[in-house]
Amino acid sequence: MTFPIGLHRPVEHPGPPPASADVVIIGAGIIGVMTAWYLAEKGLRAVVVEKGRVAGEQSSRNWGWIRQMGRDPAELPIMMEANRLWRDLQAETAEDLGLVQCGLTYLARRRGDMDRFARWLEAVAGSGVDSRLLTAEQVRGLLPGCEIPVVGGLHTASDMRAEPWVAVPALARAATARGVVIVENCAARVLDLQAGRVAGVWTESGHIAAPEVLVAGGAWSSLFLRRHGVGLPQLSVRSSVMATGPVPEAFAGGAADDDLAFRRRQDGGYTLAPSDEHDFWIGPDAFRHLRAFLPQLRMAPFGRRYRAMAPKGFPDAWGTRRSWRADEETPFEAMRVLNPAPDMRRLAQVQRRFAQAWPGLGPASSPVAWAGMIDVLPDEVPVADRAPLPGLSICTGMCGHGFGIGPGFGRIMADLIAGRDPGHDLGRFRLARFSDGTRLQIGPHA
Ligand SMILES: Cc1cc2nc3c(=O)[nH]c(=O)nc-3n(C[C@H](O)[C@H](O)[C@H](O)COP(=O)(O)OP(=O)(O)OC[C@H]3O[C@@H](n4cnc5c(N)ncnc54)[C@H](O)[C@@H]3O)c2cc1C
Numbered sequence: 001m002t003f004p005i006g007l008h009r010p011v012e013h014p015g016p017p018p019a020s021a022d023v024v025i026i027g028a029g030i031i032g033v034m035t036a037w038y039l040a041e042k043g044l045r046a047v048v049v050e051k052g053r054v055a056g057e058q059s060s061r062n063w064g065w066i067r068q069m070g071r072d073p074a075e076l077p078i079m080m081e082a083n084r085l086w087r088d089l090q091a092e093t094a095e096d097l098g099l100v101q102c103g104l105t106y107l108a109r110r111r112g113d114m115d116r117f118a119r120w121l122e123a124v125a126g127s128g129v130d131s132r133l134l135t136a137e138q139v140r141g142l143l144p145g146c147e148i149p150v151v152g153g154l155h156t157a158s159d160m161r162a163e164p165w166v167a168v169p170a171l172a173r174a175a176t177a178r179g180v181v182i183v184e185n186c187a188a189r190v191l192d193l194q195a196g197r198v199a200g201v202w203t204e205s206g207h208i209a210a211p212e213v214l215v216a217g218g219a220w221s222s223l224f225l226r227r228h229g230v231g232l233p234q235l236s237v238r239s240s241v242m243a244t245g246p247v248p249e250a251f252a253g254g255a256a257d258d259d260l261a262f263r264r265r266q267d268g269g270y271t272l273a274p275s276d277e278h279d280f281w282i283g284p285d286a287f288r289h290l291r292a293f294l295p296q297l298r299m300a301p302f303g304r305r306y307r308a309m310a311p312k313g314f315p316d317a318w319g320t321r322r323s324w325r326a327d328e329e330t331p332f333e334a335m336r337v338l339n340p341a342p343d344m345r346r347l348a349q350v351q352r353r354f355a356q357a358w359p360g361l362g363p364a365s366s367p368v369a370w371a372g373m374i375d376v377l378p379d380e381v382p383v384a385d386r387a388p389l390p391g392l393s394i395c396t397g398m399c400g401h402g403f404g405i406g407p408g409f410g411r412i413m414a415d416l417i418a419g420r421d422p423g424h425d426l427g428r429f430r431l432a433r434f435s436d437g438t439r440l441q442i443g444p445h446a
Contacts, residue, residue: 003370004165005060006337009053012169013176015183020209021047023417024201025216026188026224029059030403031395032216033172033182034410035417037089040178042418047210048172048180049203051187051220052336055168058218059403061241061372063263063271065254066160066404067104069131070120072381072443074428075405076127081424082408086160089407095170098163098266102253106154107139109257117154120444131156143251148357150257161254163266164403187332188217189324191228191392198391202326204333212417214393219338219375221396222285223315223331227323230387233289233434234397236315236373237278240342242350244269244364251358260353269364272350276445278374279343281307283316292378292434296442314338314373342371374400377434380443384409384429386416393417394431399443 002008013028023039025032028050036046050056066086068079090099108114117133124131134142134153142155172182183205191213192200200209215221222234246268254263261275280286286293310317313335324330347369355363377383377397384395395413398405412422433440 003368005053005056005169006339007052011053011184013054013172013182013184015186016205017047017049017183017186017203017208018181019207021045021181022210023047023212023214024049024188024208024210025214026201027216027218027220028054028172028182028184029057029216029218030055030168030406031398031409031413032214033168033175034407035214035216035395035413036180036182037171037175037178038411038414039417040175040180042414044418046180047208048182049186049188049201049208050182050184051332053184054172054182055165056337058372058374058398059168059406060165061370062164062403063241063254063261063273064098064161064164064265064403065104065263066162067156067401068129068159069104069106069154069156070444071401072428073123073127074425075381075443076124076129078408078412078424079405080127080129081411082405083158083160085407085411086162089171093171093174095174097167097170099160099167100252100266101158101160102264103155103157104159104253105134105139105142105255107148107150107255107257108152108154109148109150111151113258114152116445120154123444129156130158143255145250145360146357147359148257161263185336187330188224189330189332190326191389193228193389196390198389212391212393214395214413214417216395218396219315219373220332221375221394223320223322225394228389230389230392231435232383232394232397232431233292233378234375235280235285235289235293236375237280238340238343238371239273239278239374239400240347240369240371241271241273242342242347242367242369243271245366247361247364250361260350260357262354270354272354274346274350277346279305279307281310281314281316283310283314283318285316289378292440295440296378296380299442311340338373340371340373342369344369376400379440382409382429383431384412384426385431387431
């Protein structure tokens with residue numbers, strides 16, 4: 001098996017884009033696709049433009065955890081709604097999203113981990129989430145045969161899994177059946193601004209007139225917004241992942257300790273990854289946003305391994321252009337699918353650790369490896385907001401946990417754009433928090 005989504009995958013949504021729409025969405029990841037789905041439910045004409053392939057970037061490359069556990073208290077109600085929405089989507093779309101309520105578990109190898117879990121439970125008390133602490137014996141009962149030495153765990157029975165590279169393209173197909181137009185190989189180049197407000201988008205395939213535009217460009221959002229004078233302190237880190245071939249089912253859910261994460265896949269293998277370890281390439285934005293990211297750097301939750309230069313064409317590579325015109329090729333077309341090479345040395349360790357954790361499983365055949373660039377904001381929670389430019393909205397910076405919550409933010413953005421009450425307090429997700437003197441609070445690492 002090779003990684004299923006890339007430029008080798010035939011274009012499924014060829015376009016051309018229509019001349020006008022009610023809303024243009026930039027980016028066909030889970031956020032763009034889900035926002036379009038809920039806009040179509042309201043009878044609005046949504047067009048999603050995607051520079052490469054639907055779910056070509058983070059939305060296919062993730063672990064597939066649909067996780068309430070460990071969420072920021074402001075995200076949790078949205079995630080709990082998303083949990084319900086995933087079930088509705090499975091029922092309404094008649095597509096197999098690989099959705100399974102399997103429960104997810106954090107494994108504690110030290111007492112300090114248990115203290116952290118307990119603090120998180122305290123912070124979300126009253127939310128109604130069914131997360132609970134487990135003793136070491138309860139963990140062993142939940143994962144029989146697993147030889148990771150634990151002192152306990154945090155478990156959420158209602159957490160789920162889905163198959164990212166299956167689910168997001170399937171949701172995109174379902175959206176088109178509802179009237180959404182998706183156009184692949186179609187980069188948004190610049191906004192069409194008239195009299196100080198959004199009037200549409202110039203794409204590589206021509207102009208789309210629209211009074212509303214949503215930027216849902218994942219790791220590229222900051223680059224696109226900056227071209228229009230909108231500042232967003234967003235950086236990206238590389239995260240490597242591996243899929244084993246089919247092996248007997250030892251455990252149907254997903255679990256992670258502080259070193260190894262694993263979850264069962266529908267095709268009979270396991271998805272494995274280092275739990276919280278990333279590579280960070282230093283580029284111009286790293287300097288530009290250094291101040292905003294200092295508290296996060298002090299905590300060192302990401303970027304433990306620093307690298308000097310991002311590969312050519314990455315959003316924050318030294319050579320990536322920061323400015324362009326509507327009639328010239330942009331960095332988005334130059335990198336249709338951001339496909340970083342995985343860290344094979346680290347993945348070999350991960351594979352060994354998985355084999356030690358589950359000695360009864362035997363060797364897994366033909367592992368496949370890939371990596372994704374996770375878009376990160378200084379406080380590790382997203383932006384979901386109207387932008388300073390009238391007619392522009394932003395939903396991005398999902399900070400490594402946007403797959404599970406995607407339907408929730410999609411529903412919210414559709415309501416915001418339609419001028420309706422989003423139904424949640426979005427104060428924590430304001431764009432202005434980065435510029436109005438707000439003291440940033442980093443989200444939890446439960
Ligand atoms: C290794 C890894 C593991 C993860 N594990 C989990 C997990 O288990 N659970 C979880 O909830 N989350 C997880 N995440 C995070 C999750 O995958 C992301 O938060 C989520 O997919 C982000 O969705 P998005 O739509 O914002 O961005 P993306 O999926 O990155 O989509 C953005 C799209 O916009 C397109 N685009 C950008 N600029 C333009 C332009 N100018 N014109 C047209 N198109 C453009 C891009 O090509 C891209 O397809 C993980 C991420 C990674 C990388």
